[in-house]
Amino acid sequence: QLQLQESGPGLVKPSETLSLTCTVSGGSISSSSYYWGWIRQPPGKGLEWIGSIYYSGSTYYNPSLKSRVTISVDTSKNQFSLKLSSVTAADTAVYYCASSGLQLVPDYWGQGTLVTVSS
Amino acid sequence: EIVLTQSPATLSLSPGERATLSCRASQSVSSYLAWYQQKPGQAPRLLIYDASNRATGIPARFSGSGSGTDFTLTISSLEPEDFAVYYCQQRSNWPRFTFGPGTKVDIK
Numbered sequence: 001q002l003q004l005q006e007s008g009p010g011l012v013k014p015s016e017t018l019s020l021t022c023t024v025s026g027g028s029i030s031s032s033s034y035y036w037g038w039i040r041q042p043p044g045k046g047l048e049w050i051g052s053i054y055y056s057g058s059t060y061y062n063p064s065l066k067s068r069v070t071i072s073v074d075t076s077k078n079q080f081s082l083k084l085s086s087v088t089a090a091d092t093a094v095y096y097c098a099s100s101g102l103q104l105v106p107d108y109w110g111q112g113t114l115v116t117v118s119s
Numbered sequence: 120e121i122v123l124t125q126s127p128a129t130l131s132l133s134p135g136e137r138a139t140l141s142c143r144a145s146q147s148v149s150s151y152l153a154w155y156q157q158k159p160g161q162a163p164r165l166l167i168y169d170a171s172n173r174a175t176g177i178p179a180r181f182s183g184s185g186s187g188t189d190f191t192l193t194i195s196s197l198e199p200e201d202f203a204v205y206y207c208q209q210r211s212n213w214p215r216f217t218f219g220p221g222t223k224v225d226i227k
Contacts, residue, residue, distance in 0.1 A: 035214050047155075047163065047206055047218040060214045063120070096162055104213050105153040107174065109162035 002026045002034075004097050004110040012091075012117050018084040022097030022110060029078045030055050035100040036080045038071060040093040041112070048093075052100070053080060087117045121145055123207055123219035131227040138194040140222045142207035147187045151211045154183055154192045157221075158203045166205075167192065194224075202226050 008020035029036065037052035051061040053071045061069050070083040084091060094114050098106035122145040132138055150170040155163035165174040167183035170190060180195040194201055207219040
């Protein structure tokens with residue numbers, strides 16, 4: 001069974017770049033069976049898909065965030081990462097990493113990590 | 120972009136009652152709709168995928184129906200642990216997807 005764990009700074013200054021990593025265990029990030037993605041949730045609000053990556057390196061981003069988002073994979077560490085540039089207070093959220101398998105829906109999720117954007 | 124709306128925003132019910140949650144898409148998503156349950160401080164949990172298929176380990180009291188633009192999640196008899204927020208999610212333009220705003224099921 002897959003397990004995912006987010007890691008990264010909990011506090012980022014406005015205009016800087018938010019960087020998070022998701023470590024995958026119980027499966028290979030190089031597997032063709034999964035898509036890997038990031039989803040966020042501002043405090044007290046709903047879920048927003050940020051983007052996804054396939055083992056081949058193909059990436060797919062939310063159009064509203066596309067100009068600021070980069071998702072990449074590090075197969076040597078079985079990890080994938082999120083970078084979100086030029087952050088503002090509106091980017092304050094719990095960030096989840098998730099995997100999508102055969103059902104093509106996020107079915108394994110990390111526990112989430114709160115990132116606050118503040119000076 | 121496909122927009123999902125959920126109704127009602129809040130549903131107040133008692134344990135043992137039947138819950139009926141609605142999700143409507145701004146255009147057809149075929150059967151590519153999923154439902155998630157989220158409790159405070161936890162990640163969402165997949166309940167239903169492709170409109171009517173229960174995910175692994177999900178109790179039979181949860182069922183999904185619908186196609187095209189109108190979908191329903193039914194909880195046949197609410198257990199205490201079912202009081203939570205429920206989100207629908209569409210994947211008709213996979214691997215891009217969107218979520219609905221959620222329905223909170225709380226204790227009456």
